[in-house]
Amino acid sequence: MAFPSTSCSVFAQNLSVSFSARQVINNLSVEISSRNITVIVGRSGVGKSTFLRSLNRLNEEISGSRTEGTVKLSFKDGTVDIYRDRFPIEELRRRVGMVFQTPHPIPTSIGKNLSLPLKLVLNLPSRKIDDRIEKALTIVHLWSEVKNRLKEPALSLSGGQQQRLCLARTLALEPEILLLDEPTASLDFKASEKIEDLLSELKRDYTIISVSHSIGQARRIADNVLVMKEGSIIKVLAASQFQEKGTLEDLLNEVF
Amino acid sequence: MRRSLEKIIVILSYASSVMTIMIFSVFLWFLISRGYTTLNLKLLFGNVSPYGAIFKGIPVWDGVWPALVGTTFLVFISCAIAVPVGISAGIFLAEYATTSRWRSFINFAVDLLAGMPSIVMGLFGFAMIMLLRSSLLPEATTCLLLASICIALLVLPYLIRTTQAALETLPAALRLTGVSMGFTKWQNIFRVLLPYASRGILSGVILAIGRAAEDTAVILLTGVVANSGLPGSLTDKFEALPFSIYYLAAEHRTAEELNRGFGSALLLLILTAVLFQIAYWFHGRISKGSR
Ligand SMILES: Nc1ncnc2c1ncn2[C@@H]1O[C@H](COP(=O)(O)OP(=O)(O)OP(=O)(O)O)[C@@H](O)[C@H]1O
Ligand SMILES: [Mg+2]
Numbered sequence: 406m407a408f409p410s411t412s413c414s415v416f417a418q419n420l421s422v423s424f425s426a427r428q429v430i431n432n433l434s435v436e437i438s439s440r441n442i443t444v445i446v447g448r449s450g451v452g453k454s455t456f457l458r459s460l461n462r463l464n465e466e467i468s469g470s471r472t473e474g475t476v477k478l479s480f481k482d483g484t485v486d487i488y489r490d491r492f493p494i495e496e497l498r499r500r501v502g503m504v505f506q507t508p509h510p511i512p513t514s515i516g517k518n519l520s521l522p523l524k525l526v527l528n529l530p531s532r533k534i535d536d537r538i539e540k541a542l543t544i545v546h547l548w549s550e551v552k553n554r555l556k557e558p559a560l561s562l563s564g565g566q567q568q569r570l571c572l573a574r575t576l577a578l579e580p581e582i583l584l585l586d587e588p589t590a591s592l593d594f595k596a597s598e599k600i601e602d603l604l605s606e607l608k609r610d611y612t613i614i615s616v617s618h619s620i621g622q623a624r625r626i627a628d629n630v631l632v633m634k635e636g637s638i639i640k641v642l643a644a645s646q647f648q649e650k651g652t653l654e655d656l657l658n659e660v661f
Numbered sequence: 662m663r664r665s666l667e668k669i670i671v672i673l674s675y676a677s678s679v680m681t682i683m684i685f686s687v688f689l690w691f692l693i694s695r696g697y698t699t700l701n702l703k704l705l706f707g708n709v710s711p712y713g714a715i716f717k718g719i720p721v722w723d724g725v726w727p728a729l730v731g732t733t734f735l736v737f738i739s740c741a742i743a744v745p746v747g748i749s750a751g752i753f754l755a756e757y758a759t760t761s762r763w764r765s766f767i768n769f770a771v772d773l774l775a776g777m778p779s780i781v782m783g784l785f786g787f788a789m790i791m792l793l794r795s796s797l798l799p800e801a802t803t804c805l806l807l808a809s810i811c812i813a814l815l816v817l818p819y820l821i822r823t824t825q826a827a828l829e830t831l832p833a834a835l836r837l838t839g840v841s842m843g844f845t846k847w848q849n850i851f852r853v854l855l856p857y858a859s860r861g862i863l864s865g866v867i868l869a870i871g872r873a874a875e876d877t878a879v880i881l882l883t884g885v886v887a888n889s890g891l892p893g894s895l896t897d898k899f900e901a902l903p904f905s906i907y908y909l910a911a912e913h914r915t916a917e918e919l920n921r922g923f924g925s926a927l928l929l930l931i932l933t934a935v936l937f938q939i940a941y942w943f944h945g946r947i948s949k950g951s952r
Binding site for chain 2: 458461463466467468495496498499502503505507509511512513521522525526574575578
């Protein structure tokens with residue numbers, strides 16, 4: 406099947422994911438456009454994180470999981486049918502960067518958290534690594550806070566700093582699609598605002614799919630909102646449909 | 662009711678930890694009070710000068726220096742065998758053994774090995790040598806290498822189990838961190854999971870060191886002797902501190918000789934403490950290296 410349209414970068418059809426016989430994603434079909442921010446909303450436990458993980462084949466790392474259906478991703482150099490094509494899984498996961506709901510730094514220093522993936526995954530020479538680290542940390546507004554403590558353990562950072570560190574770590578790998586699972590969950594509103602601004606900037610280069618529990622945030626940053634219920638996407642809203650204050654809440658109240 | 666129950670539990674757990682310290686103190690005091698008079702260079706080297714014994718290789722016949730060296734060798738060689746194998750097997754069980762039948766088979770084997778009395782392990786080593794003598798290697802005898810291998814077998818289950826447990830108790834989400842960035846499975850294990858699990862693995866290594874240093878039953882049948890001097894090679898007979906202690910205590914004729922047994926026990930305690938420190942230091946080096 407040809408890819409639906411050129412502006413679409415994620416295409417899922419009849420996607421189902423189950424964990425030991427319990428169906429979590431249920432015949433989900435969706436098209437997500439490129440260089441946009443798509444925000445997924447839905448009650449806790451409907452399968453938002455599981456859906457994100459199905460886009461970089463991460464559910465396969467969870468024992469007892471089964472995935473069926475089709476997911477096609479379009480990258481700069483072509484389209485990949487990720488569950489059928491023989492595309493190297495490590496490369497797929499690098500291109501589809503993911504930041505988790507809870508940050509998990511590697512138990513080494515702050516600097517190593519960024520340099521290690523660059524070395525292991527991209528084989529970058531060390532002189533290039535330092536530049537990239539600084540760039541990535543600057544983007545997430547962490548550079549000024551940590552530039553003098555790159556040798557300190559990453560676990561000594563606060564929760565919000567760890568989350569930004571993990572975002573920087575993912576960005577440093579220069580993915581093409583960015584999956585964010587509640588990226589601002591442990592941030593104060595000032596820091597959230599900065600991250601929201603950042604995402605709006607990043608969408609020029611990346612396709613961003615973000616889970617959010619904040620309707621306000623969805624309204625501020627989303628080009629599209631996907632509403633999930635019982636493992637399916639039951640509604641797709643475009644920005645034009647919820648610009649006025651209150652409309653998104655009303656629309657969501659209807660479907661929840 | 663709830664509150665008083667909680668209080669009782671707190672008091673009990675407090676009392677238990679105090680009791681542990683007390684028992685250890687009494688034990689230490691007992692060893693020191695009996696052994697400290699003998700704890701000197703004469704206990705170690707007898708009538709030979711320490712310099713001569715250490716650097717010139719003058720044999721020591723009435724000191725426990727050869728036993729101290731023998732036990733140190735024994736611990737290092739057996740750990741050099743058991744630690745890599747045990748940690749690898751633990752990694753395999755926790756991360757790679759996915760089919761449940763294969764996994765439960767290995768688990769069963771490890772449990773059996775863990776439940777094996779050490780005298781049986783010694784007997785096994787002895788039987789192996791008998792077999793070798795009658796077949797491939799007629800001149801094979803019990804020796805340091807054989808004892809080390811048998812001790813390695815003895816401590817292997819501790820290492821496997823602690824490594825496996827340390828890895829399996831890591832939060833499931835952590836497992837996804839490395840692979841989500843494009844790490845291969847092995848890179849994820851080696852760079853992300855093992856650093857998190859290293860404290861737990863270290864406790865297994867400590868346990869193994871302690872066990873290797875104190876075991877007497879295994880070495881009794883696999884090459885320890887009362888008086889052999891320093892082992893010159895892996896195929897030599899050797900002395901060991903726990904056996905010297907046994908020997909000194911069992912064969913003593915004067916109270917002074919018995920006290921030398923206590924002195925040696927104190928020495929064994931110090932040796933294991935030093936070996937533990939080396940393990941901690943090594944762990945620190947490794948985790949620094951991964952920084
Ligand atoms: N590793 C797993 N093993 C078994 N079941 C799982 C696993 N991960 C998720 N599930 C189940 O899948 C369902 C969806 O989980 P998921 O984490 O995708 O929800 P979510 O929409 O992200 O929720 P939240 O908003 O609370 O993060 C839940 O019922 C959960 O119990
Ligand atoms: Mg979630």
